[in-house]
Amino acid sequence: MQVFSNYPLKSLNTFKMDVYAEHFVSVKSIEELQHVVTTMKHEYSGVFLLGGGSNMLLTKNVEGLVVKMDIDGIERKEIDEQTVLVKSGAGIIWHDLVLYSVANGLGGIENLSLIPGKVGAAPIQNIGAYGVEIKDSFYELEAMNIRTGEMETFNIEQCRFGYRNSVFKQALKNKFAICNVTFRLQTNPTFNLSYGAITSQLEADGIEKASLRSVSNAIIKIRQSKLPDPEQLGNAGSFFKNPEVESGDFESLIKEFPSIVHFPGSQDKIKLSAGWLIEQCGWKGKRMKNCGSYEKQALVLVNYGNAKGNEVVDLAHQIIDSVKKKFNVDLEPEVNII
Numbered sequence: 024m025q026v027f028s029n030y031p032l033k034s035l036n037t038f039k040m041d042v043y044a045e046h047f048v049s050v051k052s053i054e055e056l057q058h059v060v061t062t063m064k065h066e067y068s069g070v071f072l073l074g075g076g077s078n079m080l081l082t083k084n085v086e087g088l089v090v091k092m093d094i095d096g097i098e099r100k101e102i103d104e105q106t107v108l109v110k111s112g113a114g115i116i117w118h119d120l121v122l123y124s125v126a127n128g129l130g131g132i133e134n135l136s137l138i139p140g141k142v143g144a145a146p147i148q149n150i151g152a153y154g155v156e157i158k159d160s161f162y163e164l165e166a167m168n169i170r171t172g173e174m175e176t177f178n179i180e181q182c183r184f185g186y187r188n189s190v191f192k193q194a195l196k197n198k199f200a201i202c203n204v205t206f207r208l209q210t211n212p213t214f215n216l217s218y219g220a221i222t223s224q225l226e227a228d229g230i231e232k233a234s235l236r237s238v239s240n241a242i243i244k245i246r247q248s249k250l251p252d253p254e255q256l257g258n259a260g261s262f263f264k265n266p267e268v269e270s271g272d273f274e275s276l277i278k279e280f281p282s283i284v285h286f287p288g289s290q291d292k293i294k295l296s297a298g299w300l301i302e303q304c305g306w307k308g309k310r311m312k313n314c315g316s317y318e319k320q321a322l323v324l325v326n327y328g329n330a331k332g333n334e335v336v337d338l339a340h341q342i343i344d345s346v347k348k349k350f351n352v353d354l355e356p357e358v359n360i361i
Contacts, residue, residue, distance in 0.1 A: 024048050024055055026063075032085065036076035037139055040332050041149045044071075044089035051114070052203050053091045053167070054175070058202070059090055061172035064276045070169060074114065074198050077140035078259055079359045082332030089284060092143050094202055096141030097123055102207075108162055110205040113143025117150075125235045131160035133222075134237045137246045139253060143201040147191040148249020148357075153242060154218030158184040162207040166199040167192075174202070178270055182183045185355050186289060187264050214238055220245055257326030258317065263301070264338060267292040276350065297354055298322035304345040311338050326330075336360060 030047035033039055046067055050056045064070045069087030093114040100108045107129055111120050132150050134155035138145075146164055149157050163178050183190040191199060214233045216222050224241040225233060244297045251258055265286075268276070273293040277283055280303075284296035298321045301307065307321035313330035315338070317323040324335055 024058070025038045026088070032073075032076070032081065032089070035073060036081055037081060037253035037257065038076075038080055038259050038332075038335070039253070040330075042081045042332070043084045045084065045086045046088045047091070048088060049091040049093050050093070053094065056092075056094070056167055056202065057172045057199060058091070059088070060116075060167060060169050063277065064088065064106045064169075071306060072294070074113065074144040075140035077253070078334055078357070079361055080259060080332050081361050082336060083361075085361070090200075092141065092200065094143075096203075099127070107208050107209050107210060108205050111202055112203050115142045115199050117142055117145055121239065124206075124208055127237050128210060128235065129208035130210075130214070130235050131155075131206065131208040132157075133212075133235050134215055134218075134242060136242045140157060142204050145183075146201060146204055147189055148187055149189050151187070151247075153217045156184070157337055158182075160206045160208060162205040164201055164204045166201045166232060169198055169200055173312070175199070175210060186267070231346075247282075250323060251317055251325055252318075256274050256317075256321050257328075257330070259358045261297070261322045262324040262356060262358050263297040263322060263342075263354045265294050265297045266300075266352050266354055267294050268352060270292075272351075276352075280350070295352060299344045300350055300352060300354070301342055304329040304349055306342055306345070311341075314338055316342070332360075337348070 027047045030044040032044055033041045050059060061118035067088040071085050071087055071089045073089050073091045094112040095114050096112040097115065098110045102108060117140050118137055120142055121132050124132055133152060134153040138150055138152060145157050158179060161179050164175055165174055165176050167174055214232060221241055224245055225237060228241060230237045267288040270291060270293060286294045288294035301321040302338040306316040309316050312334050313327050314335045315325060317325050324338060339356060346352055346354050
């Protein structure tokens, strides 16, 4: 392993923030990671784990040692005629794992097509889209204790998955490095087509009977039609979570705003469309300095080329304030601000 100093991170974060790592190293195996956390970390002021850089906003240079998780490899194990366990290294690109499952006739994560980032970060965020979340197909993961260098296995209960949340964003934040994740996939899947425009896209594609490939392709087309390519326009996807409100508060909202976009939430709550709320406040397509709200999806904040992280933070705060003022609803960033 080679450690670099003053290493540029612009190409390693999808917001394309022009910041630097004080020190940087790429690890490609559990053994290399173990060497970093048991020996090398003592030489630096701290350790910062980096996956695909797709769910973060870097507002400054990163001190200490940035460790890029590049552990690869995909393994499969048949459980029975209908169930296969697929174990993926943390450094595998998430969409590549989805394509692998589709190509091998394994269902469960096809609705999560084209989500940026790497496999290791997926459980941290409990990534989700179009009615499906990681937890729906999750089996277990292996992670390294950054303090001791020991490996531990976490099952679904131990991960404490919630809406865009897990124990790795709460009690165990910055304490473990996820090395691999195992999913329970199905050879005869039941498709989830009820969310968003999946059915409409399948019809437009002339698909009468859904398949893994047709569902994945439909979702890729939907996402490409609404979301900017990070290689063309820096962004981290959805910047805010869809807020959840109590049923009583929702009744008051829908009386005043009959067209408010909503979905069933958790524990009898109602989930509101953050994109719709932001758009109603006039932010969609609005630009401030070098950043703005994307013209096709208000929920996505974008870097037009030279934005600083704090510019995006300022924009986010103004959006939060305006939604609070108009709807009395609190927006919470989905992106990790660093």
